Amino acid sequence: MAVVRGSWGAALRRMACSTQAPDCESCALAPHCGFRAVFDPLPPIGHALGALSSVPPPYVLSELVPEGRGGWLHLVLLGPAQERLGLALLAMEQACKQGLGRERTPYRVVVAQHWTCAGWQPLRNDRPPAPSVQLLPRPADKTQAAPAMQALHIALHSPVRLQDQGRIIRPEDFTPRRWLMALVRRIGLMADLYGQPLELDYRGLAEMAAQVQMSQASLAWEDDARWSGRQQKTHPMGGVTGSFRMEGPLAAFQPLLGAGQWLHVGKHAAFGQGRYRILESTAQ
Numbered sequence: 350m351a352v353v354r355g356s357w358g359a360a361l362r363r364m365a366c367s368t369q370a371p372d373c374e375s376c377a378l379a380p381h382c383g384f385r386a387v388f389d390p391l392p393p394i395g396h397a398l399g400a401l402s403s404v405p406p407p408y409v410l411s412e413l414v415p416e417g418r419g420g421w422l423h424l425v426l427l428g429p430a431q432e433r434l435g436l437a438l439l440a441m442e443q444a445c446k447q448g449l450g451r452e453r454t455p456y457r458v459v460v461a462q463h464w465t466c467a468g469w470q471p472l473r474n475d476r477p478p479a480p481s482v483q484l485l486p487r488p489a490d491k492t493q494a495a496p497a498m499q500a501l502h503i504a505l506h507s508p509v510r511l512q513d514q515g516r517i518i519r520p521e522d523f524t525p526r527r528w529l530m531a532l533v534r535r536i537g538l539m540a541d542l543y544g545q546p547l548e549l550d551y552r553g554l555a556e557m558a559a560q561v562q563m564s565q566a567s568l569a570w571e572d573d574a575r576w577s578g579r580q581q582k583t584h585p586m587g588g589v590t591g592s593f594r595m596e597g598p599l600a601a602f603q604p605l606l607g608a609g610q611w612l613h614v615g616k617h618a619a620f621g622q623g624r625y626r627i628l629e630s631t632a633q
Contacts, residue, residue: 350410350411350412350620350621351586351620352449352450353410353412353422353444353449354410354619354620356444356445356447356448356449357410357437357440357441357444358384358388358389359444360440360441360443360444360447361383361384361387361388361436361437361440362384362388363443364383364384364436364439364440364443365382365383365384365436366382366384373385373389379391383433383436386407386429386430386432386433387406387407387408387426387430387433387436387437388406388408389406390404390406390407390542391404392404393542404542405535405538405539405542405618405619406619407426407427407428407429407430407539407542407543408424408425408426408427408430408437408619409423409424409425409611409612409613409618409619409621410422410423410424410425410619410620410621411423411507411613411620411621411624412621419456419459422441423621424437424441425611425612427539427542427543427544427612428542428543428544429543430543438458438461438472441458442457442458445457445458499596499597499598499599499600500594500595500596500599500629501594501595501599501606501627501629502565502592502593502594502595502627502628502629503592503593503594503595503625503626503627503628504591504592504625504626504628505568505589505590505591505592505623505624505625506624506625506626507588507590507613507621507622507623507624508571508573508586508587508588508589508590508622508623509528509531509588509589509590509613509614509615509622509623509625510586510587510588510589510615510616510617510622510623511523511527511528511531511588511589511614511615511616512616513527518589519570519589520568520569520570520589520591523563523566523568523589523593524563525558525561525562525563525593525595525597526555526558526559526561528614529554529558529561529595529602530554530555530558531614531615532602532605532606532609532614533549533551533554533558533602533605534551535609535612535613535614535615535618536605536608536609536612537549537551539612553601554601554602557597557598557599557601557602558602560597560598561595561596561597561598561599562595562596562597563593563594563595563596564593564594564596565592565593565594566591566592566593566594567591567592567593568589568590568591568592568593569589569590569591570587570588570589570590571587571588571589571590572585572587573585573586573587573588574586574587586616586617586620586622588615588616588622588623592628606627607627609625610624610625610626610627613625
């Protein structure tokens with residue numbers, strides 16, 4: 350997937366760049382650039398991340414279903430980046446036409462579809478699609494009812510790379526609390542950057558996540574890496590794969606778990622890492 354992302358990003362830059370500058374760092378047009386808006390966003394003004402050199406991009410690109418010599422690609426765009434959907438699709442067509450991978454195998458975009466509440470629909474060119482998923486701030490709950498107990502079975506479809514105080518979490522250290530709170534932080538940050546702040550109670554969610562127990566775990570470590578042509582070095586992307594069952598007070602996590610199936614969990618989510626699916630849900 351890193352190969353597809355790199356080719357797509359290069360095509361995006363070629364199509365969007367009007368200055369042909371060798372780099373984007375000092376470009377005066379960066380705040381208005383389609384490439385920066387989709388692929389390499391600027392730190393938001395006035396946000397706590399404004400002092401950082403990079404922020405999580407407003408996209409997730411992952412492979413869903415290989416099919417014959419091709420397959421389906423899943424692209425999620427968030428917030429203002431959705432206004433650049435036409436540019437993103439055209440860049441993907443150009444990248445595929447020029448060829449992907451070391452052998453530069455050409456591909457052709459045959460079908461483009463958009464997810465709606467009625468399922469997958471053909472993507473029309475005459476108007477931009479409405480957002481598929483919206484997360485809104487949760488209204489204040491003045492009741493003191495005990496959190497509902499539930500059980501969820503989670504399948505990790507691509508390696509999830511989690512860190513705890515700078516240490517990579519391997520299968521023997523994987524816990525529901527670590528996975529759930531990584532999900533909470535990612536969804537909260539992405540909503541803050543590209544939507545509406547969700548006003549999440551991080552401390553309360555952490556306390557509930559600590560009560561969640563894991564069973565029927567079948568987890569393994571999968572090594573992976575990607576080569577960065579820009580930085581001329583290899584980046585590790587290995588992570589935990591497999592499946593597990595969670596049991597506990599999960600009701601407050603349900604909206605976040607649903608959104609996480611689109612946005613993924615952990616590091617390198619934009620590359621398709623950390624993708625999961627909820628296989629079953631039962632109340633207790």
